[in-house]
Each structure stands twice: as structure tokens, then as C-alpha cells.
Amino acid sequence: MLEALAHPVVLVRDLDAATATYASLLGQPSPRRQELLEHGVECALFALANTQLKLLAPMGTGAALRKRLDAGGEGLLALVFTTPDADAFAKRLRERKVEANVLSSAAGRYIRLPKSETRGVSLAVLEGQPPAAPVGDAGVEALDHVVVMSPDLESSRHLYADILGLRLALDRTFEERGTRILFFRVGGVTVEVGASLSESARPHKPDRLWGLAYRVRDLEAASARLLAAGFDVSGVRKGAKRGTRVCTVRRETHGVATLLISAE
Numbered sequence: 001m002l003e004a005l006a007h008p009v010v011l012v013r014d015l016d017a018a019t020a021t022y023a024s025l026l027g028q029p030s031p032r033r034q035e036l037l038e039h040g041v042e043c044a045l046f047a048l049a050n051t052q053l054k055l056l057a058p059m060g061t062g063a064a065l066r067k068r069l070d071a072g073g074e075g076l077l078a079l080v081f082t083t084p085d086a087d088a089f090a091k092r093l094r095e096r097k098v099e100a101n102v103l104s105s106a107a108g109r110y111i112r113l114p115k116s117e118t119r120g121v122s123l124a125v126l127e128g129q130p131p132a133a134p135v136g137d138a139g140v141e142a143l144d145h146v147v148v149m150s151p152d153l154e155s156s157r158h159l160y161a162d163i164l165g166l167r168l169a170l171d172r173t174f175e176e177r178g179t180r181i182l183f184f185r186v187g188g189v190t191v192e193v194g195a196s197l198s199e200s201a202r203p204h205k206p207d208r209l210w211g212l213a214y215r216v217r218d219l220e221a222a223s224a225r226l227l228a229a230g231f232d233v234s235g236v237r238k239g240a241k242r243g244t245r246v247c248t249v250r251r252e253t254h255g256v257a258t259l260l261i262s263a264e
Contacts, residue, residue: 027139
């Protein structure tokens with residue numbers, strides 16, 4: 001069983017610049033830094049109340065990530081979930097005809113799902129639990145949801161519900177927005193998988209990781225802090241979820257559509 005979202009991964013060109021950006025965005029000046037020379041990457045990890053955010057940049061021999069950046073630019077690269085037992089989860093995947101082997105790295109034991117089974121989205125499962133840390137009122141408290149865009153919602157439902165075992169909490173159509181969204185819950189985070197109502201299903205087109213929504217206690221204070229730091233932030237408006245208010249951080253977020261959300 002998957003217990004939490006360990007971390008969404010954001011691919012960036014310049015880790016120092018992106019770390020400074022997200023330190024201001026999240027209200028956390030001191031992320032944990034790592035260099036994984038054997039993989040040709042370096043990363044920064046920001047702890048939130050229910051997950052981490054990982055910034056990843058190529059270094060040294062990281063040619064594959066540089067090629068990815070040249071082709072698609074910066075943005076969300078992957079979702080990494082946690083399980084208490086990697087062997088048991090690998091068995092679950094194999095029972096569902098998904099190739100799964102437990103690997104080991106400096107980060108621990110993990111499973112990397114083949115993209116042929118994940119609708120083109122990079123998904124991995126890490127054994128264990130991520131650290132978490134609360135932050136102040138004006139900073140980001142937690143990750144509220146991840147947004148995935150799908151050209152074939154039923155195939156995506158099969159992936160997240162039947163293969164990964166995430167709980168489908170809600171299936172809702174928003175006629176005024178022209179979208180249908182599946183809301184999956186795991187460890188206090190929602191994975192929102194959305195599709196356009198105006199387009200027919202395209203099973204052979206891949207899904208796309210799109211954006212992140214962060215939960216804050218005081219939306220006005222968070223917005224004011226970001227505006228003072230030089231971010232382009234929209235005005236506060238009612239959220240799609242009843243009883244919430246939101247604002248959009250339009251830039252600079254290194255290719256990640258970004259929303260702040262709070263209770264009314």
C-alpha cells in the first residue's frame with residue numbers, strides 16, 4: 001500500500017537559482033542539499049507538513065537530464081510515493097502485470113515503474129516515510145494537491161486506482177470550466193487528474209504533470225510576502241473547492257503551474 005507522497009520532483013537548470021526561488025516561495029531559507037555523483041545529479045529538499053519538494057538539476061555526467069531540459073524545459077519531472085514494504089508493493093504490481101523490481105540507492109530501497117505502464121509519467125515508490133516540518137503562518141504549510149492532465153481519464157483512473165491503489169475520493173465534472181477531474185487521496189495530499197470535456201479520449205497520448213497547489217494558513221500574508229519578494233501573484237479569488245480561497249503564483253516557478261490555497 002502507498003502511504004504518502006514522498007516528493008514531487010521539479011527539474012531545473014540551475015540548482016542555486018531554483019533553490020533561492022523556492023526558499024522565498026515556501027518561506028524556508030535552508031533546504032537540505034545532496035549531490036548524487038553516481039547519477040550525475042544534485043538536489044535540494046524542502047520539507048513540508050505532509051511531503052517534501054525535491055529540486056533536481058544535472059551535474060557532471062548528467063547528460064540525460066540536460067537533454068530532457070533542452071527538449072522540454074524546466075518543470076515537474078516525477079512523483080515519488082512511499083510504501084512501508086517495497087517487496088510487498090512490487091509483488092502487488094507484478095500481480096497486476098506491471099514489471100517491478102526493488103532497487104537500492106543512497107536514498108534507500110525503491111521501485112521505478114516503467115513509463116509504458118504509467119501513461120508516460122515518471123512514477124517511483126520509495127520504502128519508508130519522508131521527514132516533515134511545520135512552518136510559520138506566512139510560509140507554505142503543506143502540499144494541497146498535484147495536478148496531472150490526461151487525454152484519457154479512464155486509463156488514468158485505472159493506473160492510479162487499480163494499479164497504484166490510491167483512493168478515489170471524488171469524480172466531479174465542472175461544466176463551467178469544461179473539465180472532469182478525478183481526486184485521489186494519499187497521505188494528506190490529493191492527486192488531481194483532469195481532462196477536457198471538449199476532447200475525445202486519446203489513449204495513446206501521454207499524461208502530463210502540470211502543477212502544484214500549496215496550503216497556507218493566511219493567504220493574504222503569504223501573498224503579501226511573495227509580492228514583496230518580487231513574485232508575480234494574482235489577486236485572491238474563491239477556490240473551486242467550497243470554503244476555500246486561492247491565488248496564482250504566475251512566475252517565477254521554474255515551469256510549474258503554482259497555486260496557493262487557504263480556508264475562507
